[in-house]
Amino acid sequence: xxxxxxxxxARAALRALLAREADQTxxxxxxxxxxxxxxxxxxxxxxxxxxxxxxxxxxxGDAAVVGPGAAGEQLMDFYAVVDDLRRANAxxxxxxxxxxxxxxxxxxxxxxxxxxxRCKYAIVTLAQFxxxxxxxxxxxxxxxxFCQPTAVPFARRAGTRDALIDALTDAVIATVRxxxxxxxxPFDARTLWVRAFAESYGAELRPESAARPAQVHDxxxxxxxxxxxxxxxAAGFTVMVDADGRFAPVADAAAQGRARRAWLRRRWLxxxxxxxxxxxxxxxxxxxxDYVAWKIxxxxxxxxxxxxxQRRHPLLASPVLAxxxxxxxxFR
Numbered sequence: 536x537x538x539x540x541x542x543x544x545a546r547a548a549l550r551a552l553l554a555r556e557a558d559q560t561x562x563x564x565x566x567x568x569x570x571x572x573x574x575x576x577x578x579x580x581x582x583x584x585x586x587x588x589x590x591x592x593x594x595x596g597d598a599a600v601v602g603p604g605a606a607g608e609q610l611m612d613f614y615a616v617v618d619d620l621r622r623a624n625a626x627x628x629x630x631x632x633x634x635x636x637x638x639x640x641x642x643x644x645x646x647x648x649x650x651x652x653r654c655k656y657a658i659v660t661l662a663q664f665x666x667x668x669x670x671x672x673x674x675x676x677x678x679x680x681f682c683q684p685t686a687v688p689f690a691r692r693a694g695t696r697d698a699l700i701d702a703l704t705d706a707v708i709a710t711v712r713x714x715x716x717x718x719x720x721p722f723d724a725r726t727l728w729v730r731a732f733a734e735s736y737g738a739e740l741r742p743e744s745a746a747r748p749a750q751v752h753d754x755x756x757x758x759x760x761x762x763x764x765x766x767x768x769a770a771g772f773t774v775m776v777d778a779d780g781r782f783a784p785v786a787d788a789a790a791q792g793r794a795r796r797a798w799l800r801r802r803w804l805x806x807x808x809x810x811x812x813x814x815x816x817x818x819x820x821x822x823x824x825d826y827v828a829w830k831i832x833x834x835x836x837x838x839x840x841x842x843x844x845q846r847r848h849p850l851l852a853s854p855v856l857a858x859x860x861x862x863x864x865x866f867r
Contacts (some may be wrong), residue, residue: 545768550704552762557687557700561585564652565611569688571645572615572656579622580615581661582690582699587612588754590684613656614638616664616699623658632815636808637663640816661695665702670709670770673797674804679735681706684755704769707762710735712770713801716786716794723781724763728752734798738805740813 561569569583589611617623624630624639633639638657645652659667667677681703690696714731732748752759763782767774772785786794 542768542771545765546704546708549707549762549765549769550700552765553685553703553707554700556684556758557696557703559686561686561688564647565589565686566688567645567647568611568613568643568652568654571643572613572654573689575643576615576617576623579617579619580689580691581618581695582616583656583688584614584616584681584685584699585611585688586614586680586683586685590686609653611652611654613654614664615641615656615658616661616695617658618660620658620660633658636811636815637667661698665698665705668702668706668709670705670712672709673801674808675710675713675735675738675801676805676808678706678709679732679738682710682731683751684758707766708770711763711766713794713797715767715770715772716790717798719784719788719791721777721779721781721783724760725749725752725756727763727782728759734801738798738801740806740809 565585569585572583573580589609615623620633621627621630624633629639638659640655640657643654643656664677666672667674668681670678672678685703687696687699690699710731711727714734715727717730717734718726729748729752732751736743736748764774764776767782767785774785775783777783
């Protein structure tokens with residue numbers, strides 16, 4: 536076996552890889568959405584983050600451009616990083632919820648190229664984002680997402696972009712530090728990351744299939760293979776690689792037990808916080824009624840036009856809208 540060493544050097548190598556990802560050029564639909572978020576939040580916005588299943592090489596084959604392919608059928612995932620939660624939210628109650636239990640979620644759709652592009656985006660401050668991707672944070676809500684590929688289409692200042700890249704580096708390290716000790720046999724990058732995503736999904740109320748963790752890894756397999764050695768070393772593990780390129784277990788039995796117990800606590804905490812976030816979203820998910828309507832139309836083909844009152848009061852309007860959808864055959 537050969538050993539790998541140099542924690543600071545490993546972090547620097549990992550950060551350089553993530554900086555290249557952050558600086559990717561996003562395609563025109565994703566750029567339009569980033570610009571629309573910037574227009575909505577104006578001078579309190581300091582950066583946008585584009586991540587999730589829509590962040591992939593564009594359909595026209597240009598590997599230097601990433602973004603959704605059939606944009607009209609995609610729901611892009613963004614984070615909007617702001618410097619003032621009160622100005623970023625509709626009222627003081629929503630801002631308080633954003634401060635106590637981040638993030639607040641918004642839905643946005645804008646005209647584009649004769650159709651519409653759509654996104655779901657979340658609001659956080661830079662300080663919140665940096666705090667919640669740290670390895671010492673028990674909940675995995677943030678680092679479980681942002682260990683995945685992320686672009687930064689907009690940053691107000693170079694220092695903001697640098698801080699976000701540092702935070703993305705922390706997210707990868709936090710994920711590896713929480714997951715690698717679970718593996719009691721020699722493992723490769725795929726084994727590590729499929730387990731990481733499975734554990735992360737299991738700590739949230741997410742309707743993901745059992746195949747989803749492998750799909751998330753396999754969509755960017757080369758990326759994970761490249762960053763894993765540096766991420767393990769940066770996470771503080773002594774890494775030994777065998778002749779087959781597999782990593783030796785990085786934790787003894789006692790550390791493995793601590794890692795399993797930590798994930799049990801994350802499941803309890805994560806599911807509890809997810810329920811609280813859902814309850815909060817009833818009052819703070821701006822544009823949520825349009826988001827639900829789009830989802831129903833996408834899956835059933837049934838469109839219902841809502842009044843402004845129904846958009847402002849989705850809870851009160853939901854019984855009437857449900858009957859209208861049922862009569863049109865949206866629910867079978």
